[in-house]
Amino acid sequence: MTPQSPQAPAQKMEIGRRGFLATAAGGLSLGFFMPPANRVMQAASPIYEQLNAYVRVGTDGSIALAFGGAEMGQGAMSGLAQILAEELMVDWSQISVQQALVDPVVSYITGGSSAVSNGYAPLRLAGATVRELLIAAAMVLQRDSKRANYSAASAVVTYTNPTTHAIATWTYGSLAVLAASQPVPANIPLTDPSKFRLIGQPVQRVDIPSKTDGSAIYGIDVRIPGMVFASVVHCPTIGGTLASTPVKPPGAIAVVPCTASDSRGVVAAGSVNAVAVVATDTWTARNLVKGLSLKWNLPPSSANIDSAQILALAQQLVTTGTPIVAEPNNPTPPAAVIEAQVASAMAGAKKTVDATYTLPYLAHSTMEVMNCSVNITFTNGTASSCEVWAPSQAAAWVAGTASAITGVNPNLVTVHTTFLGGGLGRKIEQDYISQAVQVAMAVKKPVKLTWFREEDIAHDQYRPFALVHATGGLDASGNIVAWFYRNVSPSILLQRGWINPGDLDSSGPDGAVGLGYALGTHVVEWVPLPAGIPVGFWRSVGNSINAFVVESMIDELALAAGIDPFTFRYNALTDPRARAVLTAADALSSWRHSLPKGHAWGVAISQSFGTWVCEVMDVSQLAKGSLQVNRVACVVDCGMAINPDSVQAQMQGGIAHGLNAALWGQMTFTAGKANQSNFSNYRVMRIGEMPQITVQLVTSSGTPSGIGEPAVPPCAPALANAYAKLTGTRVRSLPFFPGAVMGGL
Amino acid sequence: MQLTLNVNGQNHSVTVSDGSMPLLWVLRDLIGLTGTKYGCGIEVCGACTVIIDGQREHSCVFDVTSAVGKKIITIEGLSANRSHPVQQAWIAHQVPQCGYCQPGMIMACAAAMMAGHHGPEILPEVQHICVCGTYQRIRDAVSNL
Known part of the structure; x- marks a missing residue:
């Protein structure tokens, strides 16, 4: 049950079931397919419907999962190993996890809170398949092919003679070689969830x-x-490029100008936007690279990297920009048509709330911090193979990056x-992977490249800025009868060329569409904001933006209606899972009815990555400019929990x-920096x-949904709602x- | 410049280009003890915490020359087999998530215990940064130390 050093995947051999392969190489090895993160990652991934995870049963009795994610x-x-161990009928102490080497074609992206939810079904099937192959091997040895006479537990197959009740046992290790040559049974029985030993346990x-x-x-x-050590500085002005190669300073092994790996806003792929210095240790490299006298060419567009300008542009576009309708979406009406319908419904509302939010x-x-180590083998001066070590959520892309730079076959x-x-x-x-490979190519030595914190913060690919204009209309009973929502924000996907101009970037309105509320006549729109600051995926992506606006608006509407925020949500929520989560949170936060003087509470609920989370916060303010969050009641419905302690x-x-x-998070930019x-x-x-x-889990289904991200979105609105009350x-x-x-x- | 450092009870001879090189990078890059982490380099996050002559120190700003002749303990030398009570508490309470800041947290707690602090008294000594937000479990883990 410990992480182990990686091993190469075993020899692959087709066994006739799509994505399932087995070999005998020191035992039984079975490969299977784990789907990658979400639809965006799938679209950006190459062929992925092949095996990318392995389970091995060694003749020595070792049982290992090769984990291909991050x-x-x-x-x-741990969660994936837990699922495998359940169906494989081994104890938690009997399974180990190895970090798999990447297969550049099939390795998957770790993101979208998907690792365990996407792995659940394939891992159960893989574990059960291996278990049945081991039992099939025992059948050969026992010369009795009646499945009902066999059972498996703690990595041992047991045969019970139905008449004599005599028992024979085989360890998994002793069966592994024979199991590898057995045909995969047609019907693989899965364990009845009511009999789970490990799934659902806080191992x-x-x-x-x-x-x-x-x-x-x-x-x-x-x-x-x-190995040698490299440190890097980027052009402090985003989008700037190196004007001339600096002279190598005394004490340096090399100075290596580095190109940008990808186009992101004003940063152009292939432009020299950074310089690395290589030295005998990271600190020396850092001092030397900081001491370089560097001259940069600054494009005029860099001057637009400016928070005040971007805010002004968003304020303009929220009225003049061309909106893309995200909802209704089946079918999607023309913006003008649905906007007119919403305006009409809004005109009939008894009360309206109209507000603009910025994030x-x-x-x-x-x-x-960002870092990467690379060792390239050169044959006659040409790169012939390449080894990369990286803290990466996208190992397959790392292989592609290294291959493109070195010319080494993937x-x-x-x-x-x-x-x-x-x-x-x-x-x-x-970006950081590419730099390390470039430096290793230049110095022809194994190298580790490390960013210092100052580079990490100032040269990130940021969670996008957003400005949202929202209007909600209430009838006389406090029901929402009209809802207008327009999000203006930079497009993550457009910046990286994954969608075309005019296409909807789903990450823009994520968290504002498919809400569990009855919103009456409504429209949700997104207007792309053409700002040049590099943007990327930040824990929960668009949900962290839109849940703040939606759940703040719901509270503003509740206040306008004169209805308690819990009651208002009960009235408006139609999603049964959401209602169950709200009910549990209502009970879990019973302390809110007897808060001390100077305290106030706020609630917010949202769904992301298939998981509903409701948070109730108790806040107080000791001094202006600060806020104390005293306690949080958190209820989560992630379908089912593999490991409730991890949830x-x-x-x-x-x-x-x-x-x-x-409370504090904010990147601002002035004149490009x-x-x-x-x-x-x-x-x-x-x-x-x-x-x-205090966390309470609510179970709603037999399959797990994401847990890594969904606690983030309701946090900011719960805080804002409590603060408004306070x-x-x-x-x-x-x-x-x-x-x-x-x-x- | 050649120096001898006593780390986890062993003497290490290292050659540094500059005596002001922080101990952090000597430990990590020259000696190869990578359990001590770089987080900020400016004494704000605490990930680089080691124990020097019984005191917790931030190795990212601790000149290597100042460490000569002193007893340095890093996370690798805190115990054999994770037997130190802080390590045991961390496992029992399943504290780490990404785990990157935890060596610094654990070393600061161990230093506080060496100074005679127990339970919640230890908390003021671990004002470190954990982006994963493991603080509640740290509070729980520390409560019985």
């Missing part, structure tokens, strides 16, 4: 022990014999996915992350600011405390 704290590595995570003694290897910890760009600021690129010191969506990007951890962590963003650079001016909470969170002031622009700074330790 473990970044969300517990996926200890496999990765945690190594995270308490320094032995967990993150990308930044990789050591290669003979800032956000950095990811993962604890582990089959000769090996990618080791290390532990990730946080991913949060940042580590699907290729609880993700709720706790997601709330902390959401509070960081709501980021104004934030480190945790000193990109503030996150410390332990004394962490509320006491102070009478409605916060419609995040963060609560812009410009917050953080002192040293």
